[in-house]
Amino acid sequence: MESFWLISQMGSTIWVLLLAFSVQIYITTATTDGRDYAALRSLTDEWQNLPPTWTEADPCGDSWVGIECTGSRVTSITLPNMNLVGELSGDIAMLSELQQLDLSFNRELTGPLPGSIGNLKKLKNLILVGCGFIGQIPYTIGSLPQLRFLSLNTNGFTGHIPPTIGNLSNLYWLDMADNQLEGPIPVSNGSTPGLDLLIHTKHFHFGKNKLSGTIPSKLFSSDMELIHVLFESNKLSGPLPSTLGLVQTLEVVRFDNNSLSGSLPLNLNNLTNVHELFLSNNKLSGPLPNLTGMTSLSTLHLSNNTFIPSDFPSWLESLTSLTIIMMGSIKLQGQVPTTFFGLPHLQAVELERNQINGTLVIGTSFTNQLQLVDLRNNKISEFNDAGYNFEIVLVDNPVCMETGKTDKYCQLPSRKSLYSTPQKNCVSGSCRSSQITSPTCTCAYPYTGTLLFRGYTFAEIGNTAPYLSLEQALMKFFQTHQLPVETVSLSDPRKDQFQYLLLDLSVFPYGADSFNRSGISMLAFAFSNQTFKPPKEFFGPYVFSGDKYEHFLDDTRKSKNSSTAIKIGAGVGALVFFLLLMLAGIYAYRQKMRAERANKNSNPFASWDSKKSFGDSPQLKGARCFPFDELKKYTNNFSDACDIGSGGYGKVYRGTLPTGELVAIKRAQQGSMQGGLEFKTEIELLSRVHHKNVVSLLGFCFERGEQILVYEYVANGSLGDSLSGTTLHLVMTICY
Numbered sequence: 001m002e003s004f005w006l007i008s009q010m011g012s013t014i015w016v017l018l019l020a021f022s023v024q025i026y027i028t029t030a031t032t033d034g035r036d037y038a039a040l041r042s043l044t045d046e047w048q049n050l051p052p053t054w055t056e057a058d059p060c061g062d063s064w065v066g067i068e069c070t071g072s073r074v075t076s077i078t079l080p081n082m083n084l085v086g087e088l089s090g091d092i093a094m095l096s097e098l099q100q101l102d103l104s105f106n107r108e109l110t111g112p113l114p115g116s117i118g119n120l121k122k123l124k125n126l127i128l129v130g131c132g133f134i135g136q137i138p139y140t141i142g143s144l145p146q147l148r149f150l151s152l153n154t155n156g157f158t159g160h161i162p163p164t165i166g167n168l169s170n171l172y173w174l175d176m177a178d179n180q181l182e183g184p185i186p187v188s189n190g191s192t193p194g195l196d197l198l199i200h201t202k203h204f205h206f207g208k209n210k211l212s213g214t215i216p217s218k219l220f221s222s223d224m225e226l227i228h229v230l231f232e233s234n235k236l237s238g239p240l241p242s243t244l245g246l247v248q249t250l251e252v253v254r255f256d257n258n259s260l261s262g263s264l265p266l267n268l269n270n271l272t273n274v275h276e277l278f279l280s281n282n283k284l285s286g287p288l289p290n291l292t293g294m295t296s297l298s299t300l301h302l303s304n305n306t307f308i309p310s311d312f313p314s315w316l317e318s319l320t321s322l323t324i325i326m327m328g329s330i331k332l333q334g335q336v337p338t339t340f341f342g343l344p345h346l347q348a349v350e351l352e353r354n355q356i357n358g359t360l361v362i363g364t365s366f367t368n369q370l371q372l373v374d375l376r377n378n379k380i381s382e383f384n385d386a387g388y389n390f391e392i393v394l395v396d397n398p399v400c401m402e403t404g405k406t407d408k409y410c411q412l413p414s415r416k417s418l419y420s421t422p423q424k425n426c427v428s429g430s431c432r433s434s435q436i437t438s439p440t441c442t443c444a445y446p447y448t449g450t451l452l453f454r455g456y457t458f459a460e461i462g463n464t465a466p467y468l469s470l471e472q473a474l475m476k477f478f479q480t481h482q483l484p485v486e487t488v489s490l491s492d493p494r495k496d497q498f499q500y501l502l503l504d505l506s507v508f509p510y511g512a513d514s515f516n517r518s519g520i521s522m523l524a525f526a527f528s529n530q531t532f533k534p535p536k537e538f539f540g541p542y543v544f545s546g547d548k549y550e551h552f553l554d555d556t557r558k559s560k561n562s563s564t565a566i567k568i569g570a571g572v573g574a575l576v577f578f579l580l581l582m583l584a585g586i587y588a589y590r591q592k593m594r595a596e597r598a599n600k601n602s603n604p605f606a607s608w609d610s611k612k613s614f615g616d617s618p619q620l621k622g623a624r625c626f627p628f629d630e631l632k633k634y635t636n637n638f639s640d641a642c643d644i645g646s647g648g649y650g651k652v653y654r655g656t657l658p659t660g661e662l663v664a665i666k667r668a669q670q671g672s673m674q675g676g677l678e679f680k681t682e683i684e685l686l687s688r689v690h691h692k693n694v695v696s697l698l699g700f701c702f703e704r705g706e707q708i709l710v711y712e713y714v715a716n717g718s719l720g721d722s723l724s725g726t727t728l729h730l731v732m733t734i735c736y
Ligand SMILES: *[C@@H]1O[C@H](CO)[C@@H](O)[C@H](O)[C@H]1NC(C)=O
Pocket: 245, 266, 267, 269, 270
């Protein structure tokens, strides 16, 4: 600072010259490109809960968490599950070299997706899963020529699917499921693009929206390479177009929970790679289709349609991969052939609410795969229970209506105890309040979330094999990617009304009791970007939803102080005098920049609400802004034990700073909050008052709707009084 003053005394010519030099040197010594730096600052101005490293001066050089650079240019922003709060600034468009943007699982990241996103011509991955985005998906999204991976699922997007998406000729993954999208499925027409143009895309995930109209037959063609077509739980009507049968690459097809009508196209039979076909809960009519050609079919859902009454289809026996059939309420009659139960992979036969009659003969050719035969509400009059060790449900059949029938098959199955990763030969003690015991009996703060499978190939969700296999796959993945994971646990598998399988996942940290930000970001990215692939033997397409993580390791440490050395690689031959001047200039400039930034970052009055102008930061004399989380720590979560006084304004707590210094923390309660401007005035005033009868103000906190003042601690027992009385009274007298 002294050098700063020294220099400013020197003539204005030198000063201007010097500034010019220092600016130049500043730009060459800071690694990050100036425009990129400005863009990142603009993003962070809109966000709360930034990672602590984001206060450093140089995003590329100081390795901000979640930022990757190539040279001086920012190429990747990967911040899933960082608890970010705010909106996405349109200035993101200034990051012209950006290739990846992943902000998934930040539920409080809201507002619209800015239209300027279309300027990111290098963008390959746009991943915004499980945020709070609302409004229309901008049509400019179709002008991202490099885009390969587009995931906007589980947000609050409304309006139509932009037809311009059809221009994304490099798109591999397209997921817009679980939004409020409405209107038709766009297909090309003259110069208007549409989804039919996406011939290299492998994934169409559009389930759980409000799409309506008919499925255009132009949507599908033999040029396509689609493997997953998911349009379940929309409002689509009309027939399933026969062009679907042209897409030979298909593996999973879901159109269940719509209002489709008409007959199924005959050429579905050409789809020899489809292993999961979901068409339940529609108004499909005509004859039951013969699907003998679908030789890979494992899961077949046809329940709740209005097909012409038919006998149990004999062609089902030729589908040797069949694992699960759900054909409830489709007017089946006659009998289920005994040989059908002998299919080698068969696990579940669900044929409830049909007209199946006569004697049910399961025979002896079934394999140990078979777990469930559910024929409730049919016309079965006779059954000979040979002590089968799988579930048989014949409730609401004539055979169960005889009085005094107590056979097990005449009772509704009881809910089985469901899977939960067991503990591994260890003894667990009790953990501290919010910590969780891992399967290896350590106490930690795991990263948790829910895996939702849109397809799966096993019937009995209480079975352990799929989960063991999934646990192994997860651990293997974490090990090969060198993620700091000790172990994982899975629990509470359950099906929801959309026929999805949900499963809770906890990932436990290795070598510490919680994850740091980069650990969480890498874990969340493995799921948001679908880098982790679950075992194909059991699981189909999935989405992950990460829970908010509240225990970042690096947030509990104090963030590094800003003494990053000034890096100068100046030529050694330069004049000593000049070098000294430059050094001084750079120092002064960077200090100034830093002070400005620090000021901006710690200025809750600027970002609080731009519409109500609270003006600049409070003019403080030695008082500083404390993050709410820190104050929480200092007072042991505002525990009652730390409570040293209370009154109508709220409570006063005793807190201990990391330095050991005791402080008094006055937290206003909901009803007694002041306006932001008044609060600011109070802080300014208190920070100036130094009087023997008034305890001095050390700092304040104004975030998350809290108004907190931090005072010097005076151990005379009447502190609570002096805070609630004298000080406050003084303020009142002067302010009002
Ligand atoms: C698909 O099925 C139809 C009718 O079932 C048949 O005429 C056609 O040749 C098949 N196409 C292919 C590519 O196998």
